[in-house]
Amino acid sequence: MRAEPDRRQRLLQLAAGAAFLAIAAVVVLIVINSSNGSGGDTKIEGVAEVNRLLNGIPQEGLFLGNFKKGVPVELIEYGDLQCPVCKGYAEEILPPIIEGPVKRGEAALEFRNYAIIGPQSLPAGAAAIAAGEQGRGWYFLELFYRNQGEENSGYADDAFLKALAKAAGVKDMKKWNSDRAQLTDYVEHTTQRAEQLGFEGTPTFATAHPTSPDLKVLGTPGSTGALEDAIKEAAEETGAG
């Protein structure tokens, strides 16, 4: 083995330079990310918390739960993504329901848009359904509430919705974008339905048997316990309790 000292030294200097650059690049990436909130290239907060909450629960559209295995009860929330009370429910009241009856397969949750707060509620609701088309609907809903701004302050613009969709794990942003443009009609439809049912505000909850169109309106129960009782009662009525 014959070494050429000058060439060898030059190569090792190049390698040391590359190593220095690599260390600097990794440090810069980590610093940028640590000051960026949980959403990576966005400032969306609560991604890890939402991932923990929803991990392993099947989703389809804005349904959350093992509905394919025949969940006996459906708990339906008519809500507006801009509604601060709905945010409170998403953060405080509903997580134990998701961790309990939904994960145990005793109930499924469904979100239906009742877009009444302001003009941005409609595109926001359509964006959530479009995320649901890719199995990320509940990630979108939960992240929306955790990043909600002041009612009708204009925060729920396109950039905000796109950042949320990315943080929610929507993979095909092009599809999401074209889907949401066509889904505002559906948000209007569920909103009209809520008005026909005489709902007076958001959130309004109802229980239903998955095979029946009839809803049992609960109003706005003020605690997790009240919602759990309603689920049990509905299960007993269907003979599953």
Added chain:
Amino acid sequence: MNFPSEWTLRRAIAFVAALGVGVATYIAIADSGGGAPTCLAGGSGCETVANSSYSHLLGINVAVFGIVGYVLLLASAFVVSDAARLGGFVVALGGFGFSVYLTYIEIFKIEAICEWCVASAVLMTILFLLNATRLIGYAGTEAVVPGES
């Protein structure tokens, strides 16, 4: 300092890089169908990581970058020259740095661990050490064919 022979190092690099191609290809294929790699030890860490916004860079799954890196490292193991030694080191260094960054993201941002990503990070760390040893031990030397030295 006694280094393993370059022949041995190249064989080890080729073996580990081939494993890396397998792991990264599995992650990329599992993700391309809209799904996620299956965690062999159970749990849903792989699904969480695969579905996070960090799993894609410029719209491309990061596993695809992994495949490219492992293929380059595999190729570098078949060539005996200073360009291959330095090239292998630089690619392994980049892969190792990226693995450190992704592991940080898994632990502190996504708060979920995907065992396939960990496997890839371990393979890339081994490749970095092997390529660094190859470069330090044999930079500026001529090729030695086993049996002729």
